[in-house]
Amino acid sequence: MRMQQGNMVIxxxxxxxxxxxxxxxxAVLTAMDSPAIGRIYGARHGIKGILAERFLDLRRxxxxxxxxxxxxxxxxxxxxxxxPSPADCAAIFQVLHRLQVRYFFYIGxxxxxxxxxxxxxxxxxxxxxxxxxHIPKTIDNDLRENDHTPGFGSAARFVxxxxxxxxxxxxxxxxxxxxxxxxxxxxxxxxxxxxxRTAPDDGxxxxxxxxxxxxxxxxxxxxxxxxxxxxxxxxxxSEGIADAAGxxxxxxxxxxxxxxxxxxxxGSGALGDMLAGVLRERAHITRVRADTxxxxxxxxxxxxxxxxxxxxxxxxxxxxxxxVRGAVASGxxxxxxxxxxxxxxxxEVVPLRRVAKETRHxxxxxxxxxxxxxxxxxxxxxxxxxxxxPPVGRFRQLA
Amino acid sequence: MRMQQGNMVIxxxxxxxxxxxxxxxxAVLTAMDSPAIGRIYGARHGIKGILAERFLDLRRxxxxxxxxxxxxxxxxxxxxxxxPSPADCAAIFQVLHRLQVRYFFYIGxxxxxxxxxxxxxxxxxxxxxxxxxHIPKTIDNDLRENDHTPGFGSAARFVxxxxxxxxxxxxxxxxxxxxxxxxxxxxxxxxxxxxxRTAPDDGxxxxxxxxxxxxxxxxxxxxxxxxxxxxxxxxxxSEGIADAAGxxxxxxxxxxxxxxxxxxxxGSGALGDMLAGVLRERAHITRVRADTxxxxxxxxxxxxxxxxxxxxxxxxxxxxxxxVRGAVASGxxxxxxxxxxxxxxxxEVVPLRRVAKETRHxxxxxxxxxxxxxxxxxxxxxxxxxxxxPPVGRFRQLA
Numbered sequence: 001m002r003m004q005q006g007n008m009v010i011x012x013x014x015x016x017x018x019x020x021x022x023x024x025x026x027a028v029l030t031a032m033d034s035p036a037i038g039r040i041y042g043a044r045h046g047i048k049g050i051l052a053e054r055f056l057d058l059r060r061x062x063x064x065x066x067x068x069x070x071x072x073x074x075x076x077x078x079x080x081x082x083x084p085s086p087a088d089c090a091a092i093f094q095v096l097h098r099l100q101v102r103y104f105f106y107i108g109x110x111x112x113x114x115x116x117x118x119x120x121x122x123x124x125x126x127x128x129x130x131x132x133x134h135i136p137k138t139i140d141n142d143l144r145e146n147d148h149t150p151g152f153g154s155a156a157r158f159v160x161x162x163x164x165x166x167x168x169x170x171x172x173x174x175x176x177x178x179x180x181x182x183x184x185x186x187x188x189x190x191x192x193x194x195x196x197r198t199a200p201d202d203g204x205x206x207x208x209x210x211x212x213x214x215x216x217x218x219x220x221x222x223x224x225x226x227x228x229x230x231x232x233x234x235x236x237x238s239e240g241i242a243d244a245a246g247x248x249x250x251x252x253x254x255x256x257x258x259x260x261x262x263x264x265x266x267g268s269g270a271l272g273d274m275l276a277g278v279l280r281e282r283a284h285i286t287r288v289r290a291d292t293x294x295x296x297x298x299x300x301x302x303x304x305x306x307x308x309x310x311x312x313x314x315x316x317x318x319x320x321x322x323x324v325r326g327a328v329a330s331g332x333x334x335x336x337x338x339x340x341x342x343x344x345x346x347x348e349v350v351p352l353r354r355v356a357k358e359t360r361h362x363x364x365x366x367x368x369x370x371x372x373x374x375x376x377x378x379x380x381x382x383x384x385x386x387x388x389x390p391p392v393g394r395f396r397q398l399a
Numbered sequence: 400m401r402m403q404q405g406n407m408v409i410x411x412x413x414x415x416x417x418x419x420x421x422x423x424x425x426a427v428l429t430a431m432d433s434p435a436i437g438r439i440y441g442a443r444h445g446i447k448g449i450l451a452e453r454f455l456d457l458r459r460x461x462x463x464x465x466x467x468x469x470x471x472x473x474x475x476x477x478x479x480x481x482x483p484s485p486a487d488c489a490a491i492f493q494v495l496h497r498l499q500v501r502y503f504f505y506i507g508x509x510x511x512x513x514x515x516x517x518x519x520x521x522x523x524x525x526x527x528x529x530x531x532x533h534i535p536k537t538i539d540n541d542l543r544e545n546d547h548t549p550g551f552g553s554a555a556r557f558v559x560x561x562x563x564x565x566x567x568x569x570x571x572x573x574x575x576x577x578x579x580x581x582x583x584x585x586x587x588x589x590x591x592x593x594x595x596r597t598a599p600d601d602g603x604x605x606x607x608x609x610x611x612x613x614x615x616x617x618x619x620x621x622x623x624x625x626x627x628x629x630x631x632x633x634x635x636x637s638e639g640i641a642d643a644a645g646x647x648x649x650x651x652x653x654x655x656x657x658x659x660x661x662x663x664x665x666g667s668g669a670l671g672d673m674l675a676g677v678l679r680e681r682a683h684i685t686r687v688r689a690d691t692x693x694x695x696x697x698x699x700x701x702x703x704x705x706x707x708x709x710x711x712x713x714x715x716x717x718x719x720x721x722x723v724r725g726a727v728a729s730g731x732x733x734x735x736x737x738x739x740x741x742x743x744x745x746x747e748v749v750p751l752r753r754v755a756k757e758t759r760h761x762x763x764x765x766x767x768x769x770x771x772x773x774x775x776x777x778x779x780x781x782x783x784x785x786x787x788x789p790p791v792g793r794f795r796q797l798a
Contacts, residue, residue: 269668
């Protein structure tokens, strides 16, 4: 296969992140400089924008505007959670064919990769020659084939920063503080709370991940033990914690399900309130507070990992470079960590089906034996992704 | 009254803030340079630390450490919510007398001012000569006699920043987003969400404050109207919203009350979840999310208003300067805004009883007629306290 001339469509899908616009702008600026690519259409709200023919002509945007958008959180083109049917695909190809589109780029997580995979398969079936590429994004860090994913480092930076402040707050007034962290299937983002610790008695003192069955009795006993030892306790809990049967604890309070079959776990404080209630009743702890970090984790402006922003840009650039080179007609860009003492990554192309749909979890080596904390191996993995955190000043007499 | 020689005790009380340690360090550094003041005791956890004789010798801390503490969120000495009884006061005076303490500084909100007032009155009754000064702090911005209070500007900066990101997030995926903001009696912090707006259709689109009776029917109708107009809606709701009888809406879900008789409104997602449930049921809106910003508003590291940090330092410095000058034996430092086009403040001493206990509310001129938004007068008031916010990059074709 050789380089084909044509127009391109790019869109964003799934939950936004702090750096998803870096990927968009990386791809667009690379496309602008590529002789293979003519018009650059930005579809509004994912594939829904293709179906509704709602496009931006991204060549008309100034470079300064693009660079400002790159630094702005959330998905500048709008997002969607829409799984295309065969009929959708046929309608999409009609639109794309009329617009002479030969390149399709979709920025998102595993569900977005599934969407690209479906479109790519349907395009082959329809004999429509289009290069289909998935550009990775997810704060959950749960894409297969990737060492880590764009969006995770910045969200992890927010979570770790939040725990630094919240642990200092808990020191001041005591009691138990539960913080619910995003991550439907994978505990990486919750685990990042551990990066907040710089002194021996810093919180979080307990960390509960979806990778280990959650048991209310063990949770209560754990918290009681920490309170007895330290007079206080800060707990990081993933929104995705599930019982031994695999049923999410939060599922009892949940009403909505999206097109990909995912239950909505975020945007509610119910899980934290339930856990706080259990501690008040069973453990007779009087001051118990629960916060659910919610959408701030993926949208709070200014709390960005420099590494994450650079790599988010990098995967966007790589996707367009790979597509116009034409050696492969479809794929997903994956971030691989190079071996060696110094942190470095490479971007590689992997088949769409290896990234689509299924997610990856925290490896066992990242979780402690008791299932209530992370290991040093996780901290070593996560530190370069998050970067240096805000310093904490402490009186020497209290150190 | 002339300058008296003696040792000093300083402590922190009530909810922590991002800049309460600036006030502590401002007072300590000023005391270190004052010939009137000998030892500088930092009491742990407010007046509970005096009663338990848990002190730090703050002269032993290096300046670099003090400056690092000043930049660190939460109350470095620990905090408390303890209202002193006459017996407590007698015990406190025994400790202070033995330590030859002639200066007492207490950093906190209206309840802390009440504590200083009680201690000051009891000291006069006991003929114990001690200078008692309150140093203002509250993210709620509800201290009487003050144009605004240290801690508010940084918390407002967090809230406004959060709404910038969250509004962009809501644009991407649509639906209704409710964010619950701190503020037990006063709506200032919730109102600060309005600073997030820079484009005509930016959220928050509705703002509900404790100063106006909250009505579920009107709330539902307001949200429905915005959704019909814009296809989405971002709402800022104070945790302190109350019905026409003055009963906090959140009170139905609340279990704890502190020593000053305040109900715990924070540390629970119940209010937001209830409001989201009402919109799903009554307005048949499918995508409704609620986040409760919680303790991050007062503890998130690095999101600080430069003006707020400077003034928090300033009131600590002023308290010690006024105390050692000896013209008055007690008082609270109040921030007054100087008239004129350029923002400038002065620090003045006011009697404790004028700041203690009672709180102030948003003036009517800051709230729109419908009671669901703020006015330009509020924005002009708040802007210099918060400082320039993170910029938002937007495609010109979407502007």
